[in-house]
Amino acid sequence: MGQHGDRVRQSLLDSAEELFATHGIDAVSNRHIAEHAGNANHSAVAYHFGGRDELIRALLERHATETKLRRTQLVAVLGENPDLRDLLSCLILPWTDQLASMPRPSWRARLLQQLRSVPSGMELISMMSDPLEDDLIQQTRAFLADVPPPVLAGRAWIMGRMVTDVCARYESLVQQDSIDPDWTGLAYFIIDAAVGILSAPVTSVGDFLSARTSAN
Template identity: 55%
Template sequence: MGQHGDKAREALLDAAEELFARHGIDAVSNRRIAEHAGTANHSAVAYHFGGRDELVRTLITRHAEDTNRRRAALAAGLDDDAALPDVLACLILPWVEHLGSLPVPSWRARFVHQIRTTPSMQEVLANASVPNALTEELNRRVQAAGGSMDPSTQYGRSWILGNMVLSVCSEYEARVQDGVESTNWTGVGYFLIDACAGMLAAPATHPGNFIRSPSPVSLL
């Protein structure tokens, strides 16, 4: 595809990410995306991506290379006996710092929050997720840090933490856009690392048997 086609694809991706973040996935039509991207071709999504699902899949994986690069660089300095906060940093900081590298306003965190919470997109999300050996190893080390904690309790806490990180980043992204907060994504990242480490290390007073399968601290 030529340079003009590449620019048209990027404009559609930018438009879709913003509209999905602001209004929700199911509330935005392909025609509205095309119009917001500045094209009169209302079939532009189908032309450039083959359809809506492929557009969404492309958006999901759009920034994975940058996040994976940051994660690999951080994990390269991790000792075998690294403490829980250091392991969590390898999972959380690359995502948060990537958000901080985006121009303001950015829509990434809010888009990911929408895609993770829209029932109609769960199959698309599952099909777009590519296994990553480093992320899997980091999650294994986080789980191992739980020691003798009941697995279901650990799964439940990881489930809460994944949602917490995403929700905090989504709201902070909006607050930066509105001028309520100055941009300090690194500070947000370390705050989340401490909060996650505290929850994972806290004693359990009752078996947490409401979740029975692993729910890693995973971000897009």
């Protein structure tokens, strides 16, 4: 595509990330994204990405290589018998390290928060594949084999939302200069909470967070 085309794509991605994070996925049009990027061609998103889903997929993928590399590095130094905290660290730290490396202001955490709030966004997130991440999740489930599956599924949902929402809140506070950023400290704060959520005693067993499905 050439250097000019690459610059235009990056400008559109930056514009989309900020607008989606600020206003929500469904409130932002492709034309609005192009205008915010300073592009006079209102069809620029379609031209450079093919469509809206492809744009969002490109947003999700553009930092994936760095995140996967960081996760690989963390897994490489795990001992033979990692505990729950070790496994969760390998899942959470690559994400917070990515956020720490981004220029200010950043919109990444708030983008993911907005994507998780709409079914189409969740579907695109679920399509992202990282075999090492999947393996870590399976090891975590095996470590928590005594927790009933529906309870573990519900706690995992809570943990996922917690990580996203806390990082989005922190990102916003950093942008406002309300705090001195310490993403590593925040990461271990989240990891502590995640260990507690997943391994807490079970006093009520049920599938409380899944929608009921009708029989065919």
